Amino acid sequence: MSTENKAMAPPAAAAPDPLEAPFPSRRMMINLGPSHPAMHGTVRSVVELDGETITDLKLDIGFLHRGFEKSCEQVTWTQVFPYTDRLNYVSSVMNNVGFALAVEKLCKIDIPDRAKYLRTITSELHRMCDHLTLVGALGLELGAMTVLIYAMEARDFLWDRLTEICGARLTSNYVRVGGVSRDAPEGWQDKVLATLDRAAELRGEIDKLITRNRIFLDRTRGVAAVPRADAVDLGFTGPCLRASGEPYDVRKAAPYLVYDRVEFDIPVGANGDNFDRYAVRMEELAQSDRIVRQCFEQLPPGDIAIDDVRYVLPPKPEVYGTIEGVMAHFKIIMEGIKVPAGEAYSYTEAANGELGFYLVSDGGGRPYKIGVRAPGWPMTAALGHMVKGALLADLVPTFDTINMIGGEVEQ
Amino acid sequence: MADETKPPATAAVPPKPPGPPPPRNPGMVTCTVDGREVVVKPGTSVIEAAKHVGVEIPYYCYHKRLSIAASCRMCLVEMSNAPGGKLMPACQMPVAEGVTVKTDTPRVRDQQRATLEFLLLNHPVDCPICDQAGECKLQDYYMKFDRAPSRLDMDKNEKGKRVGLGPLVVLDQERCILCTRCVRFMREVAKAPQLGVALRGTRSVITTFPGQPLDSPYSGNVVDICPVGALTSTDFRFRGRVWFMSSARSVCAGCARGCNTFLDYLSETTYRYRPRENEAVNQEWMCDDGRISYKALNQERVIRARVGRGGALGPRAAAAEEAARVLRERAEARTLAALFSPLASLEDVLAAARLASEGLGLGEVYLGGRRDGWQDDFLKKADENPNRRGLELAARAFGLRIRPFADLVRDIESGAVKAVWAVGAEIPDPHAAAAFGKLEAFVCQAYNDGPVAKAATVLLPASPHAEMDGTFVNFQGRAQRFELAYWPRGDSRPHWALAAELGRLLGLPFRWQDARELFAELSPRLEGALGDFQWDSLPSVPRRKGLLPIAAGTVDGRLPGYRERVPFDVGEDAARALSRTS
Numbered sequence A: 001m002s003t004e005n006k007a008m009a010p011p012a013a014a015a016p017d018p019l020e021a022p023f024p025s026r027r028m029m030i031n032l033g034p035s036h037p038a039m040h041g042t043v044r045s046v047v048e049l050d051g052e053t054i055t056d057l058k059l060d061i062g063f064l065h066r067g068f069e070k071s072c073e074q075v076t077w078t079q080v081f082p083y084t085d086r087l088n089y090v091s092s093v094m095n096n097v098g099f100a101l102a103v104e105k106l107c108k109i110d111i112p113d114r115a116k117y118l119r120t121i122t123s124e125l126h127r128m129c130d131h132l133t134l135v136g137a138l139g140l141e142l143g144a145m146t147v148l149i150y151a152m153e154a155r156d157f158l159w160d161r162l163t164e165i166c167g168a169r170l171t172s173n174y175v176r177v178g179g180v181s182r183d184a185p186e187g188w189q190d191k192v193l194a195t196l197d198r199a200a201e202l203r204g205e206i207d208k209l210i211t212r213n214r215i216f217l218d219r220t221r222g223v224a225a226v227p228r229a230d231a232v233d234l235g236f237t238g239p240c241l242r243a244s245g246e247p248y249d250v251r252k253a254a255p256y257l258v259y260d261r262v263e264f265d266i267p268v269g270a271n272g273d274n275f276d277r278y279a280v281r282m283e284e285l286a287q288s289d290r291i292v293r294q295c296f297e298q299l300p301p302g303d304i305a306i307d308d309v310r311y312v313l314p315p316k317p318e319v320y321g322t323i324e325g326v327m328a329h330f331k332i333i334m335e336g337i338k339v340p341a342g343e344a345y346s347y348t349e350a351a352n353g354e355l356g357f358y359l360v361s362d363g364g365g366r367p368y369k370i371g372v373r374a375p376g377w378p379m380t381a382a383l384g385h386m387v388k389g390a391l392l393a394d395l396v397p398t399f400d401t402i403n404m405i406g407g408e409v410e411q
Numbered sequence B: 001m002a003d004e005t006k007p008p009a010t011a012a013v014p015p016k017p018p019g020p021p022p023p024r025n026p027g028m029v030t031c032t033v034d035g036r037e038v039v040v041k042p043g044t045s046v047i048e049a050a051k052h053v054g055v056e057i058p059y060y061c062y063h064k065r066l067s068i069a070a071s072c073r074m075c076l077v078e079m080s081n082a083p084g085g086k087l088m089p090a091c092q093m094p095v096a097e098g099v100t101v102k103t104d105t106p107r108v109r110d111q112q113r114a115t116l117e118f119l120l121l122n123h124p125v126d127c128p129i130c131d132q133a134g135e136c137k138l139q140d141y142y143m144k145f146d147r148a149p150s151r152l153d154m155d156k157n158e159k160g161k162r163v164g165l166g167p168l169v170v171l172d173q174e175r176c177i178l179c180t181r182c183v184r185f186m187r188e189v190a191k192a193p194q195l196g197v198a199l200r201g202t203r204s205v206i207t208t209f210p211g212q213p214l215d216s217p218y219s220g221n222v223v224d225i226c227p228v229g230a231l232t233s234t235d236f237r238f239r240g241r242v243w244f245m246s247s248a249r250s251v252c253a254g255c256a257r258g259c260n261t262f263l264d265y266l267s268e269t270t271y272r273y274r275p276r277e278n279e280a281v282n283q284e285w286m287c288d289d290g291r292i293s294y295k296a297l298n299q300e301r302v303i304r305a306r307v308g309r310g311g312a313l314g315p316r317a318a319a320a321e322e323a324a325r326v327l328r329e330r331a332e333a334r335t336l337a338a339l340f341s342p343l344a345s346l347e348d349v350l351a352a353a354r355l356a357s358e359g360l361g362l363g364e365v366y367l368g369g370r371r372d373g374w375q376d377d378f379l380k381k382a383d384e385n386p387n388r389r390g391l392e393l394a395a396r397a398f399g400l401r402i403r404p405f406a407d408l409v410r411d412i413e414s415g416a417v418k419a420v421w422a423v424g425a426e427i428p429d430p431h432a433a434a435a436f437g438k439l440e441a442f443v444c445q446a447y448n449d450g451p452v453a454k455a456a457t458v459l460l461p462a463s464p465h466a467e468m469d470g471t472f473v474n475f476q477g478r479a480q481r482f483e484l485a486y487w488p489r490g491d492s493r494p495h496w497a498l499a500a501e502l503g504r505l506l507g508l509p510f511r512w513q514d515a516r517e518l519f520a521e522l523s524p525r526l527e528g529a530l531g532d533f534q535w536d537s538l539p540s541v542p543r544r545k546g547l548l549p550i551a552a553g554t555v556d557g558r559l560p561g562y563r564e565r566v567p568f569d570v571g572e573d574a575a576r577a578l579s580r581t582s
Helices: A003-008 A068-072 A080-085 A092-107 A113-141 A145-166 A188-211 A214-220 A228-233 A238-243 A274-298 A316-321 A323-335 A377-387 A392-401 A406-410 B046-052 B106-121 B137-146 B181-188 B221-225 B288-297 B316-333 B346-359 B388-397 B405-414 B430-436 B495-505 B515-526 B572-579
Strands: A027-032 A044-050 A053-060 A342-350 A353-361 A369-373 B029-033 B036-040 B076-079 B087-089 B100-102 B169-171 B195-198 B205-208 B231-233 B246-251 B260-266 B269-275 B305-307 B336-340 B364-367 B401-403 B419-423 B441-446 B458-461 B470-473 B479-482
Touching: A044 A392, A053 A377, A053 A392, A068 A080, A068 A369, A080 A092, A092 A113, A092 A342, A092 A353, A113 A145, A113 A188, A113 A274, A113 A392, A145 A188, A188 A274, A214 A274, A214 A392, A228 A238, A238 A274, A238 A353, A274 A392, A316 A323, A323 B137, A377 A392, A377 A406, B029 B046, B036 B046, B046 B100, B076 B106, B087 B106, B106 B137, B181 B195, B181 B221, B221 B231, B221 B269, B246 B479, B269 B288, B305 B316, B316 B336, B316 B419, B316 B441, B316 B458, B316 B495, B336 B346, B336 B405, B346 B388, B346 B419, B346 B470, B346 B495, B346 B515, B364 B405, B388 B401, B388 B470, B388 B515, B405 B430, B441 B495, B495 B515
Parallel strands: B029 B100, B336 B364, B336 B419, B364 B401, B419 B441, B441 B458
Antiparallel strands: A027 A044, A044 A053, A342 A353, A353 A369, B029 B036, B076 B087, B076 B100, B169 B231, B195 B205, B246 B260, B260 B269, B305 B458, B470 B479
C-alpha cells in the first residue's frame, strides 16, 4: 500500500499528554450484526476496538448467499432475468440490462433504438432510486431523519413510475434478450418528467439540509478516506472510485445503449472520504435527471424488441392462431433461446460501479456458466482497511457510503 | 517413308468422353461436403456421408433402416453432378467420386424454408395438446430452418382428428406430413403391410384397409418413427409431457431377447419404453408386448415388508431378521428349498446363489419365472424371462443344480420341502400358487403383489430393474447392462441387497455397497462366461456431475426437469423430495 495509508493509522507513539489519565485499556471484540438495525442488510462485522477506535474489522458476509451463478445454470436464458433482479435489488433494471447486453453480445444482435432508450431511461431512474436510498440512509445514520423521509418520498415516486412501466417497484424483470418486455404506457413521459421535477425539489431540500450542515461535515469529512491510488489498487469502480478522484465511468469509457448520444458529466471528488462519496452521488442524481430528460426528447417510435423468433416470443395472436407462432413460443419457453456457443464478458455502469457478466454458452437453451463481477465487492472487501483508525460511530455511515448490497456481493 | 506419312490409326477413332476420375482412395468414394472431405463406402447416401463430418441435413421421410421415398423434399442439397444444377435429395443420391455437396447455400436454405412452409400450411395449431411436442421434428426444423411467420389467410384443411388404427396406435390425419415412414416400416420391417396411403393430393391420408386394423405385434414402432405427432400411442397418449421426463438406458424385461430401451420416467413412475439402438439385438425396434411390459414396474408393487400370512405391513429390518431366523432353522432341518426367478438380474442371482450355497448349504435351486409365450423369427422369444441364461451361469458358478418348477410343487406336496426361499415371486404355473399356501415357512422377495406373494410368511419388498443398476444375460448369452432410473420405491431394495442383508444376518461377509462392487467380487466365479463384457460398458457421458444426459428424445439434450440422482443413503422422504420435479 502507499504511504498515505500509513498516515491514516492512529498515532502510535506520540509524546504522552500530561493531562491524559492513564486508563488501562484493553482490546475489545464486538459483533455488529448480522441482525443489527444499523447494519445495511444481514451482515456481521466483527470489530476490534481500542476504546472507541477501530483497530481491526472483519466482515462476515454470506447470509444472503443464494447460489445465484449456479441457479442460473438450471434455468433458461430468459429465466435468468428475475434472478438478476435480486443482485442489486435497489436498482434491478440495471442488472437486467447488464445481463441482456452480455447475452446479446454472444448472440451478436443489435436491438431497436426505442428499446435502447427505454432501457436507458429505466436504468437511470433506478440509479436515482439507488442513490436516493444511500443519501437518505446516510442522513438517518448521522441523525438527520428528515433527509430519509425526503429521499424516500422521491424514491417512491420514481418507483411508482417504474411500476407503471414494468409492473414492480423492486423486482422489475423489465428487460428481455432482444429488447424490453413492455412499451411505456400512455402519458408515462409526462408523469416521469413531473416526477423528476418533484425529485429535484426534494433533492434540493436534502442538499440544503445537510451538505453545509456542520455536524454532517464534521462526521463525514476525512472519515474513511481512500486516496486515488488506493482506490484504483483496490479495484474500486463507480461513485466510490470517482469520489477518490478517478474519473472512470463505463458510460463514458465504453458507451453502451445510448450513452454516447446524451450529454452528461462525470462528477469526481477530491479526498475519497465519506463526504465525497455522498457529494458524488448527489451530483449523479442531477446527471441522471439530465440523461432521462434528453432520452425523452430523443425517444423514437418503433419496435421495442427485435423481430426474430429465435430470441423474442412471437406476438400473441400468432401464437394462438398459427402453428408457426405456437412452435416458436413452445421452443423458446420450453427449451430457451439458443445462444451461440462461446464466451463473452460484458460490463455496464451500475449504481455501485462496473457490473460485469461473464457468460459461457454451450449453444443450448441454458447458460453453461455465469460469472458476475459484483460492483460492490471491492468496496466491501476494503471496508476493514477503510475504517481502521476510525471511530466505531463512523463504521455505520462508512458502510452506507460504500453501499454494500448483500444481493450482489453475495450472489 | 510412306509409313511415316500415314496418319496414325488411332486418330480415326473419335475421342472418348473423359471417364470418371480414378478414386483417390481405392475401394472408397471421396467427396466434399461443405468444404470438408469425406471418404465413405460406395453407395453411401449424401445424408449419411454428411453425418460423418457432422453436417446436419434435415429430413422427415428418410430412415436408415427403411427404403428411400425422397418424398418430403426437406433434404435437397446442391451437388456438383446434379443435372441442370437442380437441387438433389440427399437421402436418395449416393455420393460419387469428386462430387462437391453444399448444404448451406442460400438456395438450399430457401428450399428448406419453402418446404417447411408447405408442410406447416395445413398443420393444426396442436402443440399444447400434442404428445409429440418436445420431440417433434417440425418444431425442431422450424426453429432451425424456417422461423418465418404464417402467410396463410384462409382456413386449414380439415381431416380426421382421432382415427384409431389399431389397439396401440391412433392417427391424427391433420398432423400427418405423409412421409410414409410408417407405411414402409409395416411393409419392410414388420412384414405386415397393414398401412397405406389412400386418396390423392391434399386429401391423401394414411389408412388401414377396411376391416383390417393395425394389429401387428410390432405396430408400436410406427409411433416412434413418426417424425411428427400424427401417430400416437394409445397407452402414452395424454399421460405425461416428455420434456418433464428423464430417460434411463434400460433393457426390456419382456422376453429373453432383451431389447435395448430408453425407460422414460418421471419421479418414481415409469411412463414408457422406447427402443434404443443396438444392431446386434433389436436394431431399433421392439414388440408391442414388450413396450407395455413397463406397467409391472408401477402396478401392485410390494413396497413394504410383511411378517405372517395376512399380517400387517411393517419395516423391512424386522422382517429380514425374521426371514434370516426362518432360513437358518429350516436350512439346518434340511427342509428348505430355494426358488430363483429368471426375472432377477445377474447381480441378484449371483448374490442369491452365493447365499444359497455358502450360507444355507443348498445344492440345488428350483427355477421359477414366467411361462412361455408366443414367438416369431424377428424379435420376440417364447421364453418371457430376461435373464434365464444369467441364472444358469450363476447357479453353475456356485455349484447349484437347477431343477424345474414342477419338481418343487411335487416336493411341497410330498412334504419333502417344508420351507421355501423365493427370489422373485414369478412362477410358470398359476395354479401352483396354492401349493405355497401349504408351506410351513415361505420367505418371498417379490416385486409385485400376487397369489404367490400373498402366500408368503415373510414378504420382503424387492426392486425391479428400473430401480437398480444391473445386468441381464439374453438368450444369445449377451450380457446387457441397464441403469437405475429412480431409487427403490418405498422400503424395497434390489434382490441382491436383500440377499446381502439376509447373508449378513446369517453371519456371511456380504459387504457390497452397490451392484458394481458385487459384480466385481462375484463375476470371477463366472469364469469368463460373459466374454468380453465390461460392467462399466454402459457409456456414460456426464456433462454435469451426477447427470447423464441423453440426446435422443429429450429436450435440449439434457435430462428434462434437470433432476439429479439422489444418494442411496438418504432417508426415504428426503429421497422422494429430492427426486420430485415440481
